[in-house]
Amino acid sequence: VRVAVLGAGYVGACTAAVLAEQGHRVVLADPDARRAGAVRRGEAPAYEPGLGDAIAAAVRRGALGATTDPVEAVRGAELSMLCVGTPPKRDGSQDLRFVKAASRQVGQALRGQRGWHCVVTKSTVLPGTTGGVVLPAVEKASGRRAGDGFGVAVNPEFLREGNALEDARAPDRVVVGALDEASAKAVWALYEGLACPKLTVSLGTAEMIKYASNAFLATKVGFANEVANLCRAIGLDAEEVMQGVGLDARIGPRFLRAGAGFGGSCFPKDVVALLRLGERERAPSRILKAVLGGNARQPLEVVRLARAALGSLEGKRVALLGLAFKPDTDDVRETRALPIYRALRAAGARVVCYDPHAGSGFRALAGSSVRLAASLGEALDGADCAVVQTEWAEFRALPPAEFVARMRRPLVVDGRRTFDPKAMRAAGVEYHAIGLGEPARSARARP
Numbered sequence: 001v002r003v004a005v006l007g008a009g010y011v012g013a014c015t016a017a018v019l020a021e022q023g024h025r026v027v028l029a030d031p032d033a034r035r036a037g038a039v040r041r042g043e044a045p046a047y048e049p050g051l052g053d054a055i056a057a058a059v060r061r062g063a064l065g066a067t068t069d070p071v072e073a074v075r076g077a078e079l080s081m082l083c084v085g086t087p088p089k090r091d092g093s094q095d096l097r098f099v100k101a102a103s104r105q106v107g108q109a110l111r112g113q114r115g116w117h118c119v120v121t122k123s124t125v126l127p128g129t130t131g132g133v134v135l136p137a138v139e140k141a142s143g144r145r146a147g148d149g150f151g152v153a154v155n156p157e158f159l160r161e162g163n164a165l166e167d168a169r170a171p172d173r174v175v176v177g178a179l180d181e182a183s184a185k186a187v188w189a190l191y192e193g194l195a196c197p198k199l200t201v202s203l204g205t206a207e208m209i210k211y212a213s214n215a216f217l218a219t220k221v222g223f224a225n226e227v228a229n230l231c232r233a234i235g236l237d238a239e240e241v242m243q244g245v246g247l248d249a250r251i252g253p254r255f256l257r258a259g260a261g262f263g264g265s266c267f268p269k270d271v272v273a274l275l276r277l278g279e280r281e282r283a284p285s286r287i288l289k290a291v292l293g294g295n296a297r298q299p300l301e302v303v304r305l306a307r308a309a310l311g312s313l314e315g316k317r318v319a320l321l322g323l324a325f326k327p328d329t330d331d332v333r334e335t336r337a338l339p340i341y342r343a344l345r346a347a348g349a350r351v352v353c354y355d356p357h358a359g360s361g362f363r364a365l366a367g368s369s370v371r372l373a374a375s376l377g378e379a380l381d382g383a384d385c386a387v388v389q390t391e392w393a394e395f396r397a398l399p400p401a402e403f404v405a406r407m408r409r410p411l412v413v414d415g416r417r418t419f420d421p422k423a424m425r426a427a428g429v430e431y432h433a434i435g436l437g438e439p440a441r442s443a444r445a446r447p
């Protein structure tokens, strides 16, 4: 299939690379010349493990091209995929600026063209957006009617950054929402080789499946964080508790790991957008409101642990380890590192930050006064405390003795349960972590 992918971000670039790998002919369009240029040179437009190699191979074979002009990309394509950003507005509702512009561009490309074309929304959009915003915009700009002139579909993306290529190659399931049979058929032609469960639904149902999935996962994490805070307070280890909970087949082990809260480009904005939709439609979600409130407080729990151990943070040198919202990505959108950084600074700490990939992105977010260390070792040298915000493999690989050797006080506050508490303590590290209570208390705990 000749496919135009609009948006060379995490989703668009991974989608394009995998479609090209699977034998389709793909043109990736992004007005951001830096991103389009990277793809043209056979490089990844954003950091994602394996993406550079996949793009290089596809470009070399001539299966993948890139342009800054979406209209040019769509001309000659049988199917276009909207993978543009859907950021939140100030009030949390969805900003559809990019979706509208991309839809218009698809329409412009279709004007005067021969041949049927299918427009597919892959961006995460609220129920009703593809039918109520994308479809009319394409109709208006193309002068054609949806149904006979072109097809419309929704194909929500469930990939996780850091594991995006594998997720795109072998998804758990594929959901297609379609205006009509021809649209559904056009999208399914892309996924013929996949053996996973496949679901065909309406446009709005497909859009809602994405939101309900993300809201559920965010709720699961939020719940795990609450249980973890309680476990710590009563002297239990939440990791052990959740191991037992996750063995229940009805619950499952994933997304039960407690931490400093969820961030990233999806959970926070998608949960808020769904919350706003519920308010508008007079079907408010109390659960999601509580999830967001808990998630705003959770990073401060890490700061509280650091303060409890240090007495006061005033003048203390704190190494903030991990700035990306999670490992294996350079994405800092809604990273919990930001509230942690600000709270540490507000309490008077001298913060030195380190991340293997997200340093410059974090500086752009948090301000030019951010002090970045060039290496993990440099961040730890002379520190009174290390706060772990992202569980990078590089941190896990550091022998516990290094903390003792480099830090002024070998105090580690682990916001992601990165380390083995026993190994850390055996090496002489003063180790505190989310959800890790002191067993001595639990032996005496009364109901």
Ligand SMILES: NC(=O)c1ccc[n+]([C@@H]2O[C@H](COP(=O)([O-])OP(=O)(O)OC[C@H]3O[C@@H](n4cnc5c(N)ncnc54)[C@H](O)[C@@H]3O)[C@@H](O)[C@H]2O)c1
Pocket (backbone or CB within 6 Å): 006, 007, 008, 009, 010, 011, 012, 029, 030, 031, 032, 035, 070, 083, 084, 085, 086, 098, 101, 102, 105, 122, 123, 124, 125, 157, 158, 159, 160, 161, 265, 266
């Ligand atoms: N990042 C994820 O893990 C993830 C996972 C699932 C779904 N999603 C959803 O997918 C969508 C894209 O997310 P992302 O993280 O890849 O976003 P991103 O911000 O990394 O990339 C979006 C890209 O779209 C480009 N763009 C804007 N207008 C355009 C236009 N008219 N034509 C072509 N390109 C245009 C931008 O320049 C940008 O490079 C969002 O709706 C997001 O919610 C993201």
